[in-house]
Amino acid sequence: MARITIIGGGVIGLSIAFECRKRGHEITVVEAQRCGGQASGAAAGMLAPYSEIEEDPDDFFRLCQRSLQLFPEWQEEVKQHSEIDFEYNESGSLYCIYHEADRLSLETKQAWQQKFHVKSKLLTAEEVREKEPELSENVVAALWCPEEAHIYAPGYVAALLQACRSLGVRVVENAGEAKLENGDVVTKNERIESDEVVLAAGAWSMYWENELGCTLPIFPIRGQICAYEAPTLNHIIFTSQGYLVAKANGSVVAGASEDIADFDTNVTMHGIGRLEKWSKKVMPVLEKMEPFHKWAGLRPATQDGFPLIGRVVEKTGIILATGHYRNGILLSPITAKIVADEIDQIPQRIEIGQFNPNRFQSIQ
Ligand SMILES: Cc1cc2nc3c(=O)[nH]c(=O)nc-3n(C[C@H](O)[C@H](O)[C@H](O)COP(=O)(O)OP(=O)(O)OC[C@H]3O[C@@H](n4cnc5c(N)ncnc54)[C@H](O)[C@@H]3O)c2cc1C
Known part of the structure; x- marks a missing residue:
């Protein structure tokens, strides 16, 4: 059992806390202000990699797809442990176009999606309006992705927090900006000794460059x-x-x-x-x-549009889990499992080399 301190109580920090605690580790989450009070509580909660990713698939697409596949079971577990019933809706999506010239891009997208066993169908204008009578008559066609879903992000984050607490995670809110001193996490009120530190500080992760000795764009x-x-x-x-x-x-x-x-x-x-x-x-x-x-x-x-997930070379007791940009809600279960596997020394089940936090140069 490892003593793990997680800096940042957004969806990423709380998901990692939840997964690691389920695996038996001793967890403390330190949050500068209120858990879910930043990007995670503001999100629209779409779990929509097929609509969001426009170009050819890569490891990032596979990461998103895997996370979407994890969601049904993951959200159920969060509900069970928290006893909070937040909205999770497997509604599917419609990517609508308004000009004939855009039809080719929809067809191209659908063609590569099929290689990844994504269910999707091109709908005519009539079919779109049958499914969604409130949409404008100007719609020309749409790509229907029935597997996409959405979640009520503030409810999900509140349930993650409650699930963590129910499992015995120590959550310290209003801790001020946590810092590292000789490997310990230091807040305005305490010094926390840990075997592993996870930095899940969202956009504020940029301030850790000097401390971690690596470039964090x-x-x-x-x-x-x-x-x-x-x-x-x-x-x-x-x-x-x-x-x-x-x-x-x-x-x-x-x-x-x-x-x-x-x-x-x-x-x-x-x-x-x-x-x-x-x-x-x-x-x-x-x-x-x-x-x-x-x-x-x-x-x-x-800088390159991909998250940073993994151990920092210069400071091996520190794992980064940040930079999730537009998809942090979607990527919360897979990120939690990657970080927990890293801590438990379990070989990763999917390719994560592209998300290596050391891919930008070290600070000399
Ligand atoms: C308008 C909007 C819509 C979005 N819609 C979607 C969507 O539909 N689907 C989707 O998947 N994603 C969406 N996102 C993106 C998603 O919200 C983010 O990717 C995700 O919330 C990032 O989570 P996080 O935990 O890394 O960051 P945050 O939620 O920002 O959490 C980081 C936390 O770390 C804390 N912190 C920082 N520094 C320290 C420190 N030194 N000590 C202690 N605590 C610290 C902060 O206070 C903060 O609470 C949306 C984002 C926005 C803004």
Whole structure:
């Protein structure tokens, strides 16, 4: 049994805590503020690798696909241990196009998806509107991916936190910014000795370069997002400009901007205005409505678009699990299992070389 301290109580840190605790390790999570209070609580909760990944598949696609496949059992376990019933909806998705010229890209995408046994079907405009009567008549066709799903992210994160606590994980919130001193994790109130330290600090992982002795090209990309009280949708709706996803609480969420704003989590008129304009075109019933809720979060982006998961060469007692950018909710179960396997010295079940945190050069 190892003593493991996890820095960061977002979806990634809590998922790792949950998995490692189930395997019998002694876990402490230290969170600067409130667990789930940053990107993880702001997310739309889509589990949608087939719609999100446009280009040819690579190891990142396989990582996302594997994580999607883990979700049914994983979310059930979180519900059991937390006794919290959050929304998980295997709704499927429709990737809609509005110009004939875009049909070829949908067909190409579907062709490579089939090689990976992804279920998908090209629908005509009539078929799309039969499935989703609230969508605009301008839709030309859509790619239907029935295996994609979504989750209510704030509920999922709250349940993960409760599941961790029920299993005996020590969670320290409002710990201030944890630091490392001679291998110990130090918070404003205590010093924690550990066998392993996992850094799951989301966009804030960028500040650990000097401490870890390796280049960490991680940076915050703000996502602005809003919600309407609107008639429901049966699927996640994607277009090239954004997405709409209906939640069981009666809201339709429209997302999301991608802007560089340092660590600012305010919404702007420009960011939300663009979303409003786009969403009203896609779903005309929204035209007379105002979003009742607007918010923003900071996605942990990386230079090459891939997460950093694995042990740091210069500091072998430290494992990084960060940089999940647009897919941290989706990737939470697989990341937890990769990190737990690393700690338990179990050979990895999928190819993870592309996510090696040492792939950027060391700091001299
Ligand atoms: C608008 C929006 C929509 C999104 N939609 C989706 C989606 O539909 N599907 C999907 O899969 N993903 C989505 N994402 C992305 C997803 O939210 C992120 O990839 C994911 O939440 C990252 O999780 P994390 O735990 O790494 O980071 P965070 O949730 O940011 O958590 C990191 C935590 O570490 C803490 N911390 C940092 N430094 C320290 C320190 N020194 N000491 C202690 N604690 C520290 C922070 O306080 C924070 O709570 C979305 C993101 C946004 C913003």
